[in-house]
C-alpha cells in the first residue's frame with residue numbers, strides 16, 4: 017500500500033472528488049429533494065463485513081453514486097425549503113477542505129497558534145459587523161469562540177451561568193435554579209439544562225400565543241419569575257430567541273433583558289438562524305438590547321455560506337466560561353498558557369479537541385466580502401416576500417404569522433364552514449406529504465397553538481426566483497388535487513379520512 021497520505025495519490029483522488037462534487041452540484045436539481053428510500057435500505061445494498069482487501073476509489077465512488085446518493089436528502093438543492101438552510105459555498109467548502117487538510121487540533125494556543133488567533137480575529141470582525149457592543153469583543157474584554165453547534169454554546173453558557181449563581185448562593189442550591197425560555201424556545205435549552213444538572217421541573221417554557229406572533233412577552237416572563245420567587249426558587253438563566261425555529265418569532269431582546277437583569281439572571285440571545293441577517297442595517301433592530309445580554313450566538317452554518325459546522329458564540333465575561341470549563345492537566349502545561357497572554361479555547365467549550373473552523377469563515381468573508389454577503393441575505397428575504405405575496409393572492413391559503421426574514425408560514429384552509437381544527441390540520445399534513453413525496457421541493461412543518469403550519473424557508477445557496485415560483489406552483493397543484501378530493505368526499509357527518 018502507498019502511504020495513506022501520499023501527496024501524489026492525494027492530488028489524484030482529491031481532484032476526482034472535487035469533480036464528483038462539481039457534477040453533483042451541476043445536476044442537483046434532477047434529484048428528488050427528499051430522499052425516498054425505505055428504512056434499512058442500505059443494509060441490503062452493502063456487504064455485512066468490512067473489506068479485508070483494499071478497494072480503489074473508483075469503485076467506492078461508484079457505490080456512492082448508486083447507494084449513498086439515493087439516501088441523501090439534498091440540502092444543497094435549490095428546491096430545498098425545509099427546516100433552516102444549510103447554505104454551503106465554494107469558500108466555505110475550500111476553508112473546510114484546508115482545515116481538514118491541516119487536520120490540527122487547536123485545543124490551546126500552542127497546539128496551533130494560527131487556529132486560535134484567526135478565530136479570535138474573525139470573531140471580532142464578525143462581532144463588529146453585527147454591531148455587537150464592544151464588551152462582547154476581545155478588544156473590549158469579552159470575546160468570541162467558534163463551536164460546533166448552538167447546542168454546545170447553550171450548554172457552555174448554562175454551565176457558566178449556573179456556577180456564577182451558585183458562587184453567590186451556595187453549591188447546595190443547584191436544584192433551586194430556574195431556566196426561562198418560551199414555549200417556542202429551541203429544545204436544545206431544556207436538554208442542556210438537564211445535562212447541566214438543573215431540576216427538570218425548573219425549566220419554564222413561558223406560554224406565547226399567535227396574537228403576539230409567538231414572541232415571549234416581558235409581562236409573561238415577569239409573572240413566571242415572580243411566582244418562582246414566591247416559591248423560594250432562584251431565577252438563573254434566560255434564553256431569548258431571535259428567530260424561533262417553528263415560526264421565526266422574534267423575542268423582544270431589550271425589554272426581556274430589563275426584566276431578567278433585575279434578578280441577576282444570565283441572558284443568552286439565541287439567534288441561530290436570524291443572527292446572520294443582523295449584518296444588514298435594516299435587520300439589526302432584531303437584536304436591539306443585546307447590550308444587556310451576557311452572551312449571543314448564531315450559526316454561521318445556517319445562513320452564512322459556511323459549511324457545517326460553525327456556531328459563533330460571544331460572551332461579555334470569558335472568565336465565567338473559563339471558571340466552569342477550564343482543565344489543566346500536566347501534559348498540556350506550557351509557558352505561553354502560563355503567561356496568560358493567550359486564549360486557550362479548550363477552556364471556553366465542552367470538548368477538548370476542536371476543529372480549525374475560523375479558516376472557512378475567514379474564506380467566506382474574504383471571498384465574498386460583506387457587500388455580497390448582505391446581497392445574498394437580502395435576496396433570500398426578497399424571494400420569501402415573493403412567495404408570501406403569492407400565498408396571499410390565493411384565497412384558499414392563509415399566512416399563519418407575518419413573515420420574518422426569509423421564512424413563510426402558511427396553511428391551506430378549505431372553504432367549508434365549521435370545519436374542526438383537527439381536520440384542517442389533517443388536510444395540511446396530507447398536503448405537505450404529497451408535496452414532499454413529489455420530490456420536486458421539500459418543505460417542513462411546525463405545530464403552534466395546535467395549528468399545523470407549513471414552513472417555507474428560503475435560503476439554499478443555489479435557490480433563485482424561478483425555484484421559488486416553481487415551489488409555489490407545486491404547492492398549488494397539490495392543493496388542487498387534495499381539495500378536490502376532499503370536497504368530493506366530505507360530508508359533515510363523516511369526518512375527513514386520510
Ligand SMILES: *Cc1c(COP(=O)(O)O)cnc(C)c1O
Nearest residue numbers: 165166167202259260261288289
Ligand atoms: C437551529 C437552531 C438551534 C440548534 O442549532 P444546532 O446548531 O443544531 O445546535 C437552536 N436554536 C435555534 C433558534 C435554531 O434555529
